[in-house]
Amino acid sequence: MKKIILVALVISICSCKVKTPVTTTETKTTLQSEIIPHEDNSFSFISDFSKVFTDNQKASLNLKLAKFEQKTTNEIAIFTLDSIVGDVVSNATYLANQIGVGKKDKDNGLLILLVKPMKKVSIATGKGTMLILTDSICKTIIDKQMIPEFKNENYYTGINNAVDEIIKRWSYE
Template sequence: MKKSIFKLIFIVFLTICSCKTTQIEKTEPNSEPTKVEFTQFDLGAIDLPKLKRQVNDFESVFTVEQLEKLTLKIREFEKKTANQIAIVSIESIGKYTDFDKFAIDLSNYNGIGLKEKDIGLSIVFSKSLRKIRISTGIGTENILTDEICKQIIDQTIIPEFRNGDYYSGIEKGLTELIAKWK
């Protein structure tokens, strides 16, 4: 009996000694935005992320202040018109091979625009892939045609992107889209 108690104490001692402890250091709060990442494993079979807000910066292109400014601009516009806008920066299109198809499917999957009116617009871009697409709902494309969207991309957004200023490109493009959509 004494041997079994001794063995038990010895096993408990070994167990306690083999457990490692780590000390958590206190750090200052991070002023950088939390990088939201997902992989193809997080996306599942559909390969499309669920958008949670008006500006979804999966590629961490914008600062917190820039995200707030873009979000505020979109929310003010949505209150006045009921039109919906989403901005998405994306690092990868997963299993997709066509960026335009990805952008359209992403908008449809997330229901950008009211379902019965289909009055939505999404700006999907990738800094790393060097691609951009403005997708419009059926109710929107009567006003913001493919030609208008292409013109805004080519003449307003892309020149800013070439200078490395993604925020200015998106902000100026968004301003033009809103002005033409009213």
């Protein structure tokens, strides 16, 4: 989290949007980095490049994710993009690694990537996260919490339901 806040601070000092090339051996795409702290210096776990969410929806999700991170140290980031090249799973994993979701020593990050126009969604987990939230569990969350809502164009509800299920399964209490 400290690394992400530091990146956000540097970006806000520059007062500009930065284009960051994202590449893998199989996948190439370009993302704009919009990791910018809010006026109250809180960090946003939401990067909504596709403008899927309203400001209130982003604030609600961000608050939920911030409270979860404070309680558990587990980090969840949500990205929406208009397009990608290659498969959504590789893009999600690469993006999660590039922005450093999760604590490095715990590898406890998770990234939800939604590419709305392409009707693609993926959940990428760190190695520490994968011990609890397996690929099978993540697929079930996508199939049961997200896809039914996405079919009705209820993207916020689908993501919010998925986040609730992830938090429920990933909480240590």
